[in-house]
Amino acid sequence: MNFKEIQKLLEKDLELVKKEITKSLDSPISFIGKVASYLIESGGKRFRPIVLILSSKAFGYKEERMYVIASTLEFIHTATLLHDDVVDYAELRRGQPTANILWGNEATVLVGDFLLARSFLKLVQDGDLEVLDCVSRATTKMAEGELLQLLKTNEPKTTEDEYLEIVKSKTAVLISAASEIGAILGNGTEEEKKKMRDFGMNLGIAFQIVDDTIDYLVEDQTMGKTRGQDYFDGKVTLPFIYAYKNSDDKNKTFLEELFLKEEKDKEDFERLFVYLKKMNAFDYSFNFAKSYVEKAKENITFLKEPFKNYLNILAEYTLERTI
C-alpha cells in the first residue's frame, strides 16, 4: 500500500473536506474564492487533512467536525503558501503561475489574511478551546519559522540546530497539530496526545528535509520547481550545512563565496552540487530524514491496526518522494 492508495481510501472523507473548503470561501467578495480556490484546488496533496483524518480515526473518532477542522488546516497551509510566494518572489507553484504573478502581491497578501482569519472564525464557531490552542500555537510558531528562515537567508554559516528550528516551525508544527488534533477529538490521554504530537513533528521534519534535499537533485515538474531553487534564493539547507561543517577552511571559503555570489548561474549550482555530492551531503540528509521517520514510527507503536499501518505508510511516503 502506498500514499496514493491512502488518498483513494480516504476519497469520501477528502470530498467532505473539500465541501467545507468551498463553503468557507463563500464571501460577498467573489474575488477571494477565485484566488483561494485557484490554489486550494490546484492539486495539493491534502497531506495535513489526511494526517488529521487518519489520526482521528485511529482514536475511533467519526464526527463530521473532523472535516471542518481539517479544512481550516488546509486554509492555514494555503495562507502561508500565498504569503511565502510573495516573500520569495516565486513565479511558479505546482507548475502554475503563482497567485502573486496572476493577481499581484497586494491581493495575494490580503487573500492570505482572509484565509487565516476565516480559519480562526471557523475554529471559534466549532468551539473547542483545546483545538483552538493547538492551532493558534502552531500558527504563531509558523510565522516565527518563516521569519527565522528570512533572517537566515544568505547566511552560509547557519547551523544544523538553526536549520532544524526553521524546519520544525515553518513546516512540522502544523503537521504535528494535525496529528495531535486526532487524539484531542478522540479523547486520547495526555500521553497519547504527546505521542501523536511527536509523531506529526517527526514526520514533518522528515518531510521538509527530503523536500530541501531533492531541491538539489531533480526538477520537479509537478511542483513547478527548478532544480537548485533554494540555492538561487539564498536558502541554506541541510546538505549545504553538512558539507560546510565538514570542510576545511579553504573549502569553507569556496562554499561561502559560491553561496554569496551576486549573480548565480547554472554552472555555479553545478559546482556546488558536485562538491556536495563528493562530501556525501545528500546521503547524509536522506539518512537524517530517515532517522526522523523511524522516530515517527516509534511514536505510534501503541496505535491499533489498520491505522498504525496507514500512518506508517504516510511516514514512509516522505522518503519515497525522492524519486
Next chain:
Amino acid sequence: MNFKEIQKLLEKDLELVKKEITKSLDSPISFIGKVASYLIESGGKRFRPIVLILSSKAFGYKEERMYVIASTLEFIHTATLLHDDVVDYAELRRGQPTANILWGNEATVLVGDFLLARSFLKLVQDGDLEVLDCVSRATTKMAEGELLQLLKTNEPKTTEDEYLEIVKSKTAVLISAASEIGAILGNGTEEEKKKMRDFGMNLGIAFQIVDDTIDYLVEDQTMGKTRGQDYFDGKVTLPFIYAYKNSDDKNKTFLEELFLKEEKDKEDFERLFVYLKKMNAFDYSFNFAKSYVEKAKENITFLKEPFKNYLNILAEYTLERTI
C-alpha cells in the same frame, strides 16, 4: 474635556495595555520585537484600547483581562497597518519611514502574520468564546474590506454604498468589536451588546470618513501623510463620490480622466480639489460623518455617567481631527 484628557485619565490603564503588548512581543526571534515595537510604540493613539476600556468600565468591569484583550486589538490593528503599507507601497507612516521601507516587504508581511497569530493565541488562552467570536468575525471582515478597497482602486464610478461597505469593514468593525467587548465582559444584555456594537460601528464610520476627507485638505505631519495621498493612490473616497454623482456628463468625464491619469501631479490634484470644493463635497462629507457621530451618541444614551460623557467625547473627537 477632550480626547487628550481622556488619554490622560486612562494613563494607568494604557500603561497596563502597553505592558501586555511588550509581554506578547517576547519571542526567540528578537527581530519581531524590533519591527513590531517600532510601529506599536511610535505614537499610535491607542484608539481601540481606549474604546474597549471605556466601554468595559461603563459596564462596571474592572478585571485585568480587559488589558489583555485590549492589547490584542492593538496587535490586530498593527498587523493590518503592516500589511497595508506593503499593499500601498507606503513610504511614510506617522512621519517615520514605514516598516517595509526599513526591513523590506517580506519581513513586514511575516511580522504582520505573527501579530495576527499571536493575538488569537492570547485570546484563546484567555478562553472566552464570545470574545473570540467577536474578534475573529471582525478580523475576517477586515480582510474582506481591504480586498474590496483594492478591487475598487482606480474605479471612479465606485458608489457611496460600496464606499461605505469598505469603510465599515476595513475600519469600523474593529472599533465596533472593541466597543461590544466592553458589554460582553461586563455581562451586558443582548440588547446592550447590540447598542455598543452599533456605537462602535457608527463611531468607526465617522472616523474613517473624516480621515478620508482631511486627506484632501491638509498635510498631516504627525501622520506623515501627503495631502492628496488617496488621489495619488487611486483611492476613491466620499468627497469624490459625492461630486461625481452630482456632476453632469461633461464633468463626469472630466473627473474620470483626472482620476485615471497615468502620471498625476500636484496640479492635477489642485484642479480636482478646486472642483470638489466648488461642489461642496467636503462640507457634504463632514456632515455625513457628523450624522454618524450623532447616531453613535444616540446608541449610548442608556449608559451611566461619567462613561457616557467620555464615550461621547470620543465620538466628537472623530470630527475635531479636521483642524
